[in-house]
Amino acid sequence: MTVRIGTRASKLALTQTQQTADQLAAVGGFPVELVHVRTDGDVLTGSLSQMGGTGVFVAALRDALLRDECDVAVHSLKDLPTGAAVGLSLAATPRRVDVRDVLCARGGLKLADLPAGARIGTGSPRRAAQLRAARADLDIVDIRGNVDTRLGRVPGLPGNSTDQVVPGKSCDLDAVVLAAAGLERIGRLDVVSEYLETDVMLPAAGQGSLAIECRTADAPAKPGPGGVLAQALAALDDPDTRLAVTAERALLARLEAGCAAPVGAYAYRRGSMLHLEAVVCAVDGTATVRDKRATDGLTEVGATLLGIELAELLLAAGAADIADLQAS
Numbered sequence: 001m002t003v004r005i006g007t008r009a010s011k012l013a014l015t016q017t018q019q020t021a022d023q024l025a026a027v028g029g030f031p032v033e034l035v036h037v038r039t040d041g042d043v044l045t046g047s048l049s050q051m052g053g054t055g056v057f058v059a060a061l062r063d064a065l066l067r068d069e070c071d072v073a074v075h076s077l078k079d080l081p082t083g084a085a086v087g088l089s090l091a092a093t094p095r096r097v098d099v100r101d102v103l104c105a106r107g108g109l110k111l112a113d114l115p116a117g118a119r120i121g122t123g124s125p126r127r128a129a130q131l132r133a134a135r136a137d138l139d140i141v142d143i144r145g146n147v148d149t150r151l152g153r154v155p156g157l158p159g160n161s162t163d164q165v166v167p168g169k170s171c172d173l174d175a176v177v178l179a180a181a182g183l184e185r186i187g188r189l190d191v192v193s194e195y196l197e198t199d200v201m202l203p204a205a206g207q208g209s210l211a212i213e214c215r216t217a218d219a220p221a222k223p224g225p226g227g228v229l230a231q232a233l234a235a236l237d238d239p240d241t242r243l244a245v246t247a248e249r250a251l252l253a254r255l256e257a258g259c260a261a262p263v264g265a266y267a268y269r270r271g272s273m274l275h276l277e278a279v280v281c282a283v284d285g286t287a288t289v290r291d292k293r294a295t296d297g298l299t300e301v302g303a304t305l306l307g308i309e310l311a312e313l314l315l316a317a318g319a320a321d322i323a324d325l326q327a328s
């Protein structure tokens, strides 16, 4: 049996899928092959909201699973909608990598060193809001495109030819903000000028982790060994990562937050406690509701309850009044 692993064609998707395929083959002892799946998000160039949100990246891979064109799909967990997918299971959340966002600025500048009015590119309302809250004078420019396209707009980054900012030209930004995880996976951490700590910039729920999905029939069964694929998937799962992302996603679901809602969330286990921090911001950066909670219930139910509890605290503090949570 050859296990077919569906992937998008972007460099990030190919890299993370190939790494996962290698790990599955190593632990499972079966051959694997990559199956290329085109998604609307790769084909169209309009704004993500016009296409129905980042869920478009996920939907085509899920269709391919359900149509039996592949057996396993690897997603960036932060792109996965919180609603359940009928017939599919979240089979594994491998150990999470760096959750932080990073600044990639010309001349190695840090956030505090950027000149007044500096042009910072991001397509994420969450990043825009937290940048404005930290530095009200910045000019936040809405951008999209793959990681290389974004990096290409900042002059003087390693790999870019010019070192001047020229508005209206392709090198028109002082900096972009990206996830450390994506840069780490494609081997481009050389462009980072500053790691933004979570007290300044809370990441998106699920940032830095992968979601490995399969048809429910192939998923690791709760008791019992399951088939060879199920066993290999179970071996790739990291329980602490699963707890953390369960809490983060329960918070999002309770907020009924769309994928473009300005919400940051980060959970992590320390000893016997699971901690969760979250923020909801007005996109203009003028108002922020932020809080944290912890639980000693280190189970999926405990993590879910933690997410719900913190979401309700944020709502009681006015989260729905300062931000359009349904933005998708």
Ligand SMILES: NCc1[nH]cc(CCC(=O)O)c1CC(=O)O
Pocket: 076, 077, 078, 079, 177, 178, 179, 180, 181, 182, 183, 206, 207, 208, 209
């Ligand atoms: N929004 C697109 C996206 N989806 C996943 C990652 C990589 C980071 C991750 O896996 O969490 C990125 C790029 C980015 O946000 O910089």
